[in-house]
Amino acid sequence: MDRKIIAFLCNWCSYAGADLAGVSRFQYPANLRIVRVPCSGRVDPLFIFTALKNADGVLVAGCHPGDCHYTSGNLVARRKFALTKSLLEFIGIEDGRVQFDWISAAEGNRFAETATKVVEDVEKLEEWDRWGGEK
Amino acid sequence: MSVLNDIKLKAKELLEKGDVDVVIGYAKGTLNGKCTPYFVRNANDVENLVWENGCDINLANYLLKISDKAAVIAKGCDTRSIVNLVKENQLDRERVVIIGASCPSTESCQKCNHPDPVIADVFLQGETKVNNDDFSDLESFSKLPSEERRNYIYKEVSKCIRCYACRNVCPACYCKECFVEENLPAWIGKTTNTSDNMIFHLTRAIHVAGRCVGCGECVRACPMGVDLSILNRKIMKDVKELFNVESGLDLDTKLPLNDYKEDDPQYFLIGGEKCE
Numbered sequence: 474m475d476r477k478i479i480a481f482l483c484n485w486c487s488y489a490g491a492d493l494a495g496v497s498r499f500q501y502p503a504n505l506r507i508v509r510v511p512c513s514g515r516v517d518p519l520f521i522f523t524a525l526k527n528a529d530g531v532l533v534a535g536c537h538p539g540d541c542h543y544t545s546g547n548l549v550a551r552r553k554f555a556l557t558k559s560l561l562e563f564i565g566i567e568d569g570r571v572q573f574d575w576i577s578a579a580e581g582n583r584f585a586e587t588a589t590k591v592v593e594d595v596e597k598l599e600e601w602d603r604w605g606g607e608k
Numbered sequence: 609m610s611v612l613n614d615i616k617l618k619a620k621e622l623l624e625k626g627d628v629d630v631v632i633g634y635a636k637g638t639l640n641g642k643c644t645p646y647f648v649r650n651a652n653d654v655e656n657l658v659w660e661n662g663c664d665i666n667l668a669n670y671l672l673k674i675s676d677k678a679a680v681i682a683k684g685c686d687t688r689s690i691v692n693l694v695k696e697n698q699l700d701r702e703r704v705v706i707i708g709a710s711c712p713s714t715e716s717c718q719k720c721n722h723p724d725p726v727i728a729d730v731f732l733q734g735e736t737k738v739n740n741d742d743f744s745d746l747e748s749f750s751k752l753p754s755e756e757r758r759n760y761i762y763k764e765v766s767k768c769i770r771c772y773a774c775r776n777v778c779p780a781c782y783c784k785e786c787f788v789e790e791n792l793p794a795w796i797g798k799t800t801n802t803s804d805n806m807i808f809h810l811t812r813a814i815h816v817a818g819r820c821v822g823c824g825e826c827v828r829a830c831p832m833g834v835d836l837s838i839l840n841r842k843i844m845k846d847v848k849e850l851f852n853v854e855s856g857l858d859l860d861t862k863l864p865l866n867d868y869k870e871d872d873p874q875y876f877l878i879g880g881e882k883c884e
Contacts, residue, residue: 517811518810518814519787519795522807522810522811523796523807526797526803526807539870545868548868548872549865549866549867549868551868551872551874552865552867552872553814553865554876555850555876556817556843556847557876558875558876559875559876560810560842560843560846563750563757563839563842564757564758564761565754565755565757565758565759565761566754566758567754572878573876574877574878603803604803604806605762605765605801605802605803605806606802606803607801607803
């Protein structure tokens with residue numbers, strides 16, 4: 474089955490990492506729909522929750538801590554993500570459904586690996602009910 | 609009784625001296641055991657004030673809705689909300705006289721660990737039972753199978769009619785335009801489907817993360833009996849364990865989500881350990 478995954482990638486690192494994966498011809502599944510954001514700090518957990526209304530999984534990636542284009546955007550984001558991930562786990566959302574990673578602009582292979590892993594993880598999960606759907 | 613007398617005396621004094629224009633406290637509610645917020649503008653009306661079981665409502669929110677110089681009769685959670693509002697530049701500390709008193713409620717908020725005010729201009733101590741942190745409810749919830757947990761939240765959330773009463777009473781929710789009302793882009797569907805309700809409640813829980821003081825106002829205001837305080841309590845526990853911050857205890861600590869440390873835990877990453 475074709476699972477749809479939304480990837481929020483920061484403009485300066487992870488999006489460039491995805492681009493590098495492309496120009497380097499690293500293969501990764503086509504299930505990803507990439508949304509370019511200025512910084513991982515721009516990712517309001519609302520985006521993740523809303524994405525899960527119409528997709529089966531979410532990947533959020535940004536610059537490695539210390540490498541943020543805006544100095545501390547990803548460090549502030551990190552606290553939000555920690556709480557979001559923990560909350561999702563708490564309410565019974567599977568570990569693989571929403572994943573976070575740091576991917577630099579030089580890590581094209583890491584991007585391809587991460588994308589592959591996320592898609593495989595989500596494919597292994599039961600079909601997602603999209604927050605209970607239209608009930 | 610003596611605390612109530614002291615409250616009345618202090619309120620009267622502040623009003624008569626003209627130090628404040630209004631004293632915000634509680635009067636008897638129309639239902640037995642319930643108290644209603646009460647604005648005293650005339651010193652003679654202080655006799656209507658009460659301080660007893662049922663004075664639950666968080667009065668901090670009312671300070672934002674008036675511009676007069678005000679005194680507020682505040683228990684633990686009200687003062688913590690006031691601390692946060694001052695820190696977030698929503699409220700001028702100079703405009704408010706805090707008459708702090710130990711929380712008189714005996715029934716509600718069983719797990720409250722801060723019944724006494726954290727800041728006050730006058731502090732009237734009463735008898736309170738101070739609890740230690742008790743997150744046993746979260747621990748037993750965590751032990752349930754994930755499907756059961758999800759279904760519980762779905763069940764709670766599906767009662768919601770999206771009246772936004774929880775948001776309107778919340779002292780941490782003061783945005784002039786809330787994400788649920790934004791149209792360009794429309795972040796969230798306006799239906800009461802479980803999915804839109806889930807997105808609303810999860811996002812609200814995250815938006816008040818590190819600022820929620822657990823006053824329980826959202827649960828009390830809900831006309832449909834939705835109780836999602838477990839989400840707020842879970843975040844409260846995480847904020848304390850991961851970032852070592854408790855919301856609204858002092859004016860100096862930075863808000864946990866406005867701050868960061870080089871070595872903040874990264875359990876959430878791919879391959880990261882589980883967050884306990």
